Amino acid sequence: MNFEYSEKSLALQDKLKLFIRKNIHPVQDEVENFIKNPSNAWKKWPGLEGLKDRAKEEGLWNLFLPKSYGDLSPGLTNLEYAPLAEIMGRILWASEVFNCSPPDTGNMEVLAKYGTRKQQEKWLRPLLNGDIRSAFLMTEPNVASSDATNIETAITAEGDDYVISGRKWWSSGAMDPNCKIAIVMGKTDFDAHRHVQQSMILVPLDTPRVHIVRPLTVFGYNDSPEGHAEILLDRVRVPKENLLLGEGKGFEIAQGRLGPGRIHHCMRLIGMAQCALELMSERASERSPFGRTLDTYSSIRQEIAHSACDIEQSRLLVLAAADKMDKVGNKEAKDLIAMIKIVAPSMALRVIDRAIQIMGGKGVSGDTPLAHFYAAARTLRLADGPDEVHLSQLGKNTVKKYIKA
Template identity: 50%
Template sequence: MVPVQSEKSREFEARLRRFMDAHVYPNEEAYHRQLKQGPERFRQPEIMEELKAKARAEGLWNLFLPDSENGAGLSNLDYAPLSEIMGRVNFASEVFNCSAPDTGNMEVLDRFGSEEQKERWLKPLLAGEIRSSFCMTEPAVASSDATNIQTRIERDGDDYVINGRKWWITNAYHPHTAIFIVMGKADPDADLHHQQSQILVEPDTPGITIVRPLSAFGYYDEPKGQAEILFENVRVPASNLILGEGRGFEISQGRLGPGRIHHCMRIIGQCERMLEIACERLSSRIAFGKPLAAQSVWHERIARARTDISMLRLLVQHTAWLMDTVGNRAARSEISQIKVAAVRIGRQVADMAVQAFGAAGLSDDFGLGYGFTRMNMIRMGDGPDEVHNRTIARLELAKYRKSAAEDAG
């Protein structure tokens, strides 16, 4: 079956394209200029708040969140082309309140949060008034296996006390970040998948130290930042625990599926933009007496990029349709497939675009240096290729084990 985008989604797509043309693309330069103004490294450009206000006024707001009264009433399949359009500009998702990790954190609170938690933190997140972080990865263990996490969340009367060290925590330096979702072990004696819990922690709680910003190939990902964070006897009310003790792994599995597909949707948009500017550059630069675009080696590279992006889009649409129709768990293999394929194709397209620009592609004059870096960061985020390939292979092999057992019976 070929997934079909709804008429409602097509209407949103047309409106979103008009908004991008009128407000986002013309302000890219202003955004990056304002990002560097002032003494603070991690500062919110003024233009962002202006763009957010315009997007919200036009109803282009919280377009994710399927099956929720807090969303726009769009399925994962309907959201896919919209997320792709946002992905063409690295900051555009925030304009529409659709940026990670806030989308995943909002989904967690929407699905699993108490009424008190929703009122206190989900409401301002949905309004775009605050931002948030998801604190899972740790420096001392292989965090690709979430059961390795060592941060402790221990009950003490009416509170929980948190001790541990996290790193690569997105948004930790954003000036509007007002809440962390922290994952740690509440019961190390339980079975592997019921040891973890998730709890809400405000960044100014005593005992939290933002140790340092982490750079990826020299980029600090302003204004969000990636931080190393130390939690030392951090005490928070027991009511901040999400869903219940031992439910952290379950919450993560529910959170990461949509998060992964959103990343893949945005990667397609980023690839399209990089291919466009590469083709424009190749058509305008002369080498050895003719445009670079006339060189046969570039025909091969462009054709491969065009084919790969088109295949990736179809795979992502199919996965979104499966998530909508049979659920995230049944679509586990496809979710892992798109994560691996999107990053592989994204890195190849980014590398091709850098090569098309020559030495200029290594700089940030055209956004390609950062674009290439982002692709490599996403390769590590939400699970590295090796973890997803393991999932794909195990699910594929299980089909044949079942078939062999049926034959034997």
């Protein structure tokens, strides 16, 4: 295995770091104070569009899309993009500046891979341009949604339309004022084989009878302006041409969507953990309880050393998964993809927790990003499938492999 980054990736890493240092760091406090102000909930920081225009001008745009889509993507591989996701992950809101934030990234990949030309022109092109944002509606409050076959939202054919009825929640992105389109997962045939009951369909958010019931919070954070919404679909009617790929293809699309998305999530987590490591190292060298700085205590050195080891192990595992996806595809890389989803969020939580402890009271305050990092990392032990689902499937696959051997 050779995880040396390509010259293209290295150049973009340098360019991205420089852009963040020149354009994002100087306004970071301003943006975060804007976001924290309750009166600004579900509003965009006024300077965001200017930053996005600058990123686009500098070629730091749609970096996530593995294969080129005209002039709107550099066409990086997963391995080339992974370190860029880590760099962006160090600041929770930074990914949007480069049009690389979820759920838009996954939705754009779905539209690029499975959308018709008409769907791509209507929705993918504006998403790639950064003109609109999107949401993904899969999880439901009334069923165990970690098993996607439990989804109960009905997508029923009526004449030239489909009628959609159901309740969704944790619909990330739906509160954003620029969110115009949602990909909704539901069932078109409740009696079919369990993995071909599901379909995905495009639902514009301004469609009649789409009701945003409430925004949800994560450990008290509302994650404005994107948010996470509970949404009622009350006999929502959309044309049949809004269906993605075909009836019964929803599970297939979901599996194709989640592979690259897990690389992105895990590398952003590594970025958070790396930032936490740097903060705890700086703090340890500055604070002097009982007459000596923290970094002179063996226990503190061990916590920092363990954190450095944890981060590097996770980074290499994610790069291995990205490399395998590039070489043999998502299906063949499924075990490594499961491993990174198990390993990275828990690793980030451990490292962030150590940083909080070394920081003391400052670590749980809003004066550092650590508390929000912790909330985000804890959520990602549930998002895209909880740990238990990945552990169960990986264990099953591992047993099969060694029985065959």
